[in-house]
Amino acid sequence: MSYVYRMxxxxxxxxxxxxxxxxxxxxxxxxxxxxxxxxxFQLPLGLLLDRFGPRKVNALLLLVAxxxxxxxxxxxxxxxxxxxxxxxxxxxxxxxxxxxxxFVLWYPPERIATMNGVAFSAGxxxxxxxxxxxxxxxxxxxxxGFAPTTIDIGGGFASRTSREFTSLEMLKxxxxxxxxxxxxxxxxxxxFIRFIAYAVHHAFAGERLPxxxxxxxxxxxxxxxxxxxxxxxxxxxxxxxxxxxxxxGLGTVTMPTxxxxxxxxxxxxxxxxxxxxxxxxxxxxxxxxIVYRNLPMPSLAPGDVIALMDTGAYFTALESNFxxxxxxxxxxxxxxxTLLRRRETFDDTVCRDVMAIESxxxxx
Numbered sequence: 305m306s307y308v309y310r311m312x313x314x315x316x317x318x319x320x321x322x323x324x325x326x327x328x329x330x331x332x333x334x335x336x337x338x339x340x341x342x343x344x345f346q347l348p349l350g351l352l353l354d355r356f357g358p359r360k361v362n363a364l365l366l367l368v369a370x371x372x373x374x375x376x377x378x379x380x381x382x383x384x385x386x387x388x389x390x391x392x393x394x395x396x397x398x399x400x401x402x403x404x405x406x407f408v409l410w411y412p413p414e415r416i417a418t419m420n421g422v423a424f425s426a427g428x429x430x431x432x433x434x435x436x437x438x439x440x441x442x443x444x445x446x447x448x449g450f451a452p453t454t455i456d457i458g459g460g461f462a463s464r465t466s467r468e469f470t471s472l473e474m475l476k477x478x479x480x481x482x483x484x485x486x487x488x489x490x491x492x493x494x495x496f497i498r499f500i501a502y503a504v505h506h507a508f509a510g511e512r513l514p515x516x517x518x519x520x521x522x523x524x525x526x527x528x529x530x531x532x533x534x535x536x537x538x539x540x541x542x543x544x545x546x547x548x549x550x551x552x553g554l555g556t557v558t559m560p561t562x563x564x565x566x567x568x569x570x571x572x573x574x575x576x577x578x579x580x581x582x583x584x585x586x587x588x589x590x591x592x593x594i595v596y597r598n599l600p601m602p603s604l605a606p607g608d609v610i611a612l613m614d615t616g617a618y619f620t621a622l623e624s625n626f627x628x629x630x631x632x633x634x635x636x637x638x639x640x641x642t643l644l645r646r647r648e649t650f651d652d653t654v655c656r657d658v659m660a661i662e663s664x665x666x667x668x
Contacts, residue, residue, distance in 0.1 A: 553586015
């Protein structure tokens with residue numbers, strides 16, 4: 305059963321990508337979160353096996369895996385599917401170790417090697433069951449009329465100079481504040497389309513090809529906008545770190561920096577060496593209003609302006625006026641500058657309120 309859950313995504317990848325609009329990175333996260341939760345649960349699993357025995361622990365955890373499988377089958381979003389896969393990973397984490405523990409407890413030493421081999425062979429059968437038979441089942445379903453006519457692969461990637469964190473990078477960053485190293489520019493749209501075309505031809509070999517829709521909006525708009533943040537204060541504590549407080553953060557205008565890597569440049573002295581590690585903060589009065597932690601930067605001072613690059617996609621869509629107004633948007637071109645959206649005012653934030661409060665009223 306563990307191997308079935310482990311291998312099934314390899315066959316279902318085109319269907320999952322179409323169902324949830326996943327990119328290659330999203331598919332990787334959907335598959336890898338199973339292994340992450342599986343590995344993370346090994347330490348408490350050992351304690352449980354020693355305390356309660358393999359029979360009870362494995363039976364209970366397989367019920368957890370079944371619940372995760374049911375959740376995955378009814379998932380209506382990528383987030384729910386990822387959470388369900390993590391639950392499945394926990395549920396099947398005891399399959400191998402419970403078997404080994406049971407063999408040690410129930411069989412004489414000369415039989416243990418044979419029983420371990422039987423366990424590994426059973427796992428191999430599960431791997432084979434999850435690949436060729438499932439692929440045949442999908443083909444049979446298409447022959448019965450359940451063939452997709454349209455596959456929407458989404459945008460696939462953002463700008464060429466920004467990218468999502470991998471699962472391991474996200475873990476290191478959130479747990480230890482270690483930002484991933486800058487990466488080379490990603491593939492251009494033509495290379496991406498060639499990869500998708502090959503995958504679709506392979507999946508539908510000998511059958512009528514579905515219509516493939518590509519949504520290039522993000523990779524078109526992403527590189528053509530950047531966010532300017534003004535530094536209002538810089539705090540330095542020897543041995544602890546340096547913090548730069550700006551007028552925008554995670555709670556207002558930089559939500560994608562929670563899971564994406566974007567370059568950050570000082571608007572003056574761009575070529576200065578990045579000799580410091582600075583945590584860039586927003587103006588919100590909560591600890592999570594962060595742009596980036598431990599970001600390599602030149603020294604900053606109050607009044608400096610920094611540019612967060614490639615923010616033309618989801619930064620504007622996900623911004624919030626939580627305690628602070630949303631900024632203006634200005635277009636700059638060969639013919640000068642044009643104001644596209646003015647800065648938000650207090651009147652803008654309350655203009656939809658329907659209860660008028662007179663100035664002389666006292667609220668208790």
